[in-house]
Amino acid sequence: KFRWFGLEKGVPRTEIDITSLGYKYNMNNVAATIGQVQLRDIHTRIIDKHKANGRYFDQAIASIPGLSVATFDAQAEPSYWLYTVLSDHADDIEKRLAEIDVMASKLHRPNHFHSIFKPYAGAMPNLAKYYERMIHIPCGWWVSVEDRERIVDALKKG
Numbered sequence: 001k002f003r004w005f006g007l008e009k010g011v012p013r014t015e016i017d018i019t020s021l022g023y024k025y026n027m028n029n030v031a032a033t034i035g036q037v038q039l040r041d042i043h044t045r046i047i048d049k050h051k052a053n054g055r056y057f058d059q060a061i062a063s064i065p066g067l068s069v070a071t072f073d074a075q076a077e078p079s080y081w082l083y084t085v086l087s088d089h090a091d092d093i094e095k096r097l098a099e100i101d102v103m104a105s106k107l108h109r110p111n112h113f114h115s116i117f118k119p120y121a122g123a124m125p126n127l128a129k130y131y132e133r134m135i136h137i138p139c140g141w142w143v144s145v146e147d148r149e150r151i152v153d154a155l156k157k158g
Contacts, residue, residue, distance in 0.1 A: 018114035049141035054080030060152045083139035090135040096154050104137045
């Protein structure tokens, strides 16, 4: 358990209660070599696709009533590691996307929900509102042009 950040394998991350801190930072030489080779073209194979999908969602989702997306400084260059949509119906969006075989979720619980951080937790009403309204949709390199159009079409159906 400690070798996996304090998480239990096989349990959805939104259902885990972290009771102790853990770590995971081991890598063998073969994995390290493969990683170094893969880094040579990471921009064209992965990062550029993440960003293109994120920019597409920025434009397409902004015009859908009832949904909002993160805003950022015009000079910022977001990584689009996650794409967060805010809605008063986040649970319905998750179900609607599941119907078309698209995984969407809250991904993680806020840290103060975990037992290990309870002694430091206080009232966090804005975080509670944000967590209730947020849903992450896929935007990574594996999301094709057709996939992202299906996602937006599903979101438009309300």
